[in-house]
Amino acid sequence: MMGNDNYDVNQNGIKVLVNAYRRNNKRRDVILISGVSIMVGLTFIIFSFLYGKLNTDILKNIREDGIAVSSYLENGTKELEDIISKLPYVNKVGAETFAGKVYFNDQKIAACIVTDELTYETMIKPAYTDVNGSYPRNVNEIMLSRKTLRFLGIDNPKIGMEINLEFYWNRLSKEKLTGFQTFILSGYYTDYQNSLSNQSIAYISDSRCKEGNIELYPSRLLIDVNTKYAKGEQIEANLYQSIPLSNDGQYFVSGDTAQYRAMESIAGGFGSAIVFILLICFSMFIFVYNTLFISLNYDIRQYGLLEVIGVTGRQIKIIIYRQIIRIFITGCVLGGGIGGIAVYQFLPKLLNNMYLGNDINVRETSAFNTCFLR
Secondary structure, eight states, X not given: OXXXXXXXXXXXXXXXXXXXXXXXXXXXXXXXXXXXXXXXXXXXXXXXXXXXXXXXXXXXXXXXXXXXXXXXXXXXXXXXXXHHHTSTTEEEEEEEEEEEEEEETTEEXXXXXXXXXXXXXXXXXXXXXXXXXXXXXXXXXXXXXXXXXXXXXXXXXOTTOEEEXXXXXXXXXXXXXXXXXXXXXXXXXXXXXXXXXXXXXXXXXXXXXXXXXXXXXXXEEEEEESOTTSOHHHHHHHHHHHSOOOOTTOEEEEOOOHHHHHHHHHHHHHHHHHHHHHXXXXXXXXXXXXXXXXXXXHHHHHHHHHHHTTOOHHHXXXXXXXXXXXXXXXXXXXXXXXXXXXXXXXXXXXXXXXXXXXXXXXXXXXXXXXXXXX
């Protein structure tokens, strides 16, 4: 019982002393909290900028490639698709087939690809912006790029509108569903490949291929790997080692992933940023340390008086630590809050203006949302 009374008294005494020191050192605390806030805020902003820049570069690379994967197998079969999908370093495999082509006024305007909706959504759609509508499902549906639509004289496309085109299969022996016909626009998109050409990719449904007796295999097998930051040569070597190819017309192609190229381009800037952050932290540490040192020299006399009236050394340490912890936590909260507001309000616009040319909202693709990093 006596011990509990002494414990309560000591704790109340420490609290009283801590409050007294806080009231007497308000100016010093403001200076220290400001220093910690600046250090935390700048560090948060710099790392957020680097992270956002990395994701922005990944998006740019995907858009330039026209696809979200960098590896594929040419002339792949359904059996090989199943085998590749079971490899431990492969996320998923999708098939796309160059089924035909469409003409307008005797001029080829697009190559027609057929794939499944999952492959389109996960491997192809991330490379496009302003995607409207859906992937074609019916025999007479087609999905075109805005570039192709503009070439056709359609500046304001509408989902479901009719478009007269001339269609032919890649296999000359197939004549069903070929010639002049009316397509229904199921969707349209903006792409970023072949900017000097009027031609883009058009998408047709697998229902059309079935109706025209067109086999979907052999096809190009798109391979989404787990090792996002590996070199293309390494990925290609692993694929050749894992999958023996018997057909001479089959071969793997693997370039450096969008993630690897983005990390490679930002590596120098990342190193410089780390050095800059370390300099900021060191400067803030010297600032905080000197401020505390000067302040503590003044407080030593006060601590000496506390020892005279019976305050133990352990209790004095508790008083000092509580002051430092309070300053540090307050500075971190303020710095993190200010840095978070600055990043959320200004960083997406900054990255958009600097690297994407105002084409899309970076908030959807930078540090706030990395859904496309599959």
